Amino acid sequence: MESEHLERGIKVRQLLMIALGGTIGTGLFVGTGGNIANAGPLGTLIAYMVGGVIVYSIILSLGELASVYPTTGSFGDYASRFIGPATGYMVFWMYWVGWVITVAVEYIAVGLLMQRWFPHVPVYYFVMGCIVLIFLLNAFSVRVFAEGEFFLASIKVLAVFIFIILGVVGIVYQSYLHGFSHVWDHFYITKANPNLGLEAGFFPKGLSGVFGVILAVIFAYTGTEIVGVAAGEAKNPSVAMPKAIKATLWRIVFFFLGSVIVISVFLPMTDSSIAKSPFVSTLERIPLPFFGTGIPYTADVMNFVIITAILSTANSGVYASSRMVYGLAQKKMFPPIFAKLNKQGTPVYAMYLSMGFTLLGMLTQAYAPEKIIESLINIISFSVIIVWISVSVAQYNFRKQFVASGKSLDDLPYRAPFLPLIQFIGISGSLVGVVGAYMDPDQRIGAYLTIGYTLLCYLGYYLTKDRWGQA
Template sequence: MENSNSKNSLIRDIKFRHLMMIAFGGAIGTGLFVGTGGNIHQAGPLGTLIAYAVGGIIIYSIMLSLGELASYFPNTGSFGDYAYRFIGPATGYVIFWLYWIGWVISAGVEYIAIGFLMQYWFPQIPVYWWVVACASIVFLLNSFSVKIFAEGEFVLSLIKTIAVILFLTIGFIGICYHFYLNGFSGIFENFYFQQGGFFPNGFSAVLGTILVVIFAFSGTEIIGVAVGETKNPREVMPKAIKATLVRLIVFFLGSVFIISVFLPMNDSTITQSPFVSVLERIQLPFLHNGIPYAASIMNFIIITALISTANSGLYGASRMIYGLAEKKMYFSIFSKLNKRGTPIYALYLSMIFSLIALFTTIFAPEVVIEALISVIGFTLIIVWISVSISQYIFRKRYIAQGNSIKDLPYKTPFSPITQIVGILGCSVGAIGAFFDSHQRIGILASIVYIILCYLIYFLTKDKFKHLK
């Protein structure tokens, strides 16, 4: 555990309100605001709702397991540290690198999404200029103290949280008015198709969508990293989990339902936010042509949301590199902190790799983004599975040593059923996605990456003299 009084340790300056908003900030981003359109286009409205419900169950079970581990071992290494302790050093090493690559790619995807959204106002300015601008903002927020990062994330997350609440409110009013005008059948006219019924692309498309939905929920777990720089972690971690999980699932399922009601499947794309499309066409009492300027306002809010997610992503990635170096699994320079307590060299490395997003503007952006999202989703699945396994092994060892479950700061309910649900859910998502030709290349690339990480571990473990 990091000691906040040590000059060589991370400073515990994150408060409960920060931690809760960091969980929102990591999750409410491209996956919800942009990726939902692509999910509906692939799986259909009902299929997407099912995929998000399954994704919600999976993330709920993972977070319950994470709560027990992070409350007892509140350190920045988080998932990598837990896998290192309870599964094995080699797997811990791989989990560190998996979570790192997932977040640097995620930050890059956020940059690209912002570039597309900025074209709504400035179609003549190339996407890559906005990528550079966004990356610069995110780097500045992370390069100062963790308190500056946390305050910035709090404000950005609060904006998008309020925006989603307003969207849900407007959508509910719109659905009521739609029911008044067109009756019950009018609300669900986008859900059933003459060819294919409720699942126009087959139920296999729903299974393939689960991996993309996992990407949408990704970021909630980043509080397991942030807890290492949080005041009173054993008290605030359980509170943060309880406060965020149900709200997030309601936000996601509610938003998908509203979008499905007002946006036909064939009008949904991955390059335009369905939130903007809905607000442009929703009918409300006295506002039959949509809400004036709502699309521009929503576009701005979504951009701040994506900056927030990229901000969380760069934070999480830099802390993984720091955790590796701290355990002597990587070059010691990356464990060095600047005078404000930021692992600046780990931040530099993560920033450089997140800028790989610039190269996607040269190729077909839609194809590249889909492949990158599948990489993020698959790597996160492995990380989540490791959390469930680590918690199960920890609980067994804890009891075997004569300790009482009652003494844990936070107890995962329904153990081991909770862990089984998490592992099976993640596995189903990965298998389903493998049969989707668009996502298969990302999964195969991730598997190659995992094999390389294991090989590098065994080749370098004597060089770095890993801590035991």
């Protein structure tokens, strides 16, 4: 027997963990090293602060919309309702493609990381294991997904918390040994190094390096907005969403900025790279009382944590992408079969479609030239930027309509503060990320591909809008 409605089975504690752990993944655990190498410690810290302000403004807008309209279609529904159905259709597919590509890359990443312990086992064996695990977490009930995400997210949240605590102890101990001023040596380059393209000062590669990493920082924050999708299946979204928003703020301040500061104190930018997790390199250098420098088995422990973080991201990605397809079908913008639910209330056909295209993405990862893969990863960030902008515009239009209808703002379950400032920050900040990425010639093709995909989405809407009974 099929269910007629999505199951509201996500508890408050699970929604809080989805909000807290949604963005802690490869962008933080691995990408931070590349960001520090390209922008320097202070430049990376500024980039994460700017990105944090942008994403928090988006979450404030999303919180108001999701508390009034807690639907699993989330951004697509809001864009359809408050911007236009064509834009809503585009947003549905834009968010979908970003997660499909992300999940494909994450599967491969798990396989490669497992090679550390099982070098003779083919990567695709682990990839197949990941696919089965993520399928089992998503196919049966949203409660299984939420509990699985709670467990996986808890591991990485605890790991980052311990990392920061150890870093603080190391900073205090280093201050005791060498003086407080020595702690900040890596933040300022005293001598230029033309061979490495470094200038003396706080910004060794210039301000352009800071703008260049903005897109990578946005990729690191990707996943924060998934709490808006989960709100559609939360038990009490009007209560849970404000709590999730507060959790997002503290995560940004504590986990991201705290991690960057600890890494920058102990790891020179010349030793940072995208090839090795900066968390591993930093733990190998932190001085601790009675233990000396370095912590035993650091690499193995962090390898395990990063794998769980990647699995968590893939779990969220399959969930979010399947709900986008379901939302399209529910609004009669896509074949009705994808709106069908199993008896546990899960849109399995939408999930099959998303997982199927993820497999195609993995083939691209395996056989396409490296530049194509980099461009596909850039599309993830550009697609999220478009989704974020749509949230700001939709919430601004919603508030105007709400006030014009004669209703009181006190009637809102959650009222976003600082309007229209947060819309200005969200939109202009997202556009700064696009401009910063465009300054890097290697990232421009990703922008062009995203523009082409956007136009294709609009074309798809106008070709099919009368086909499945959309009202």
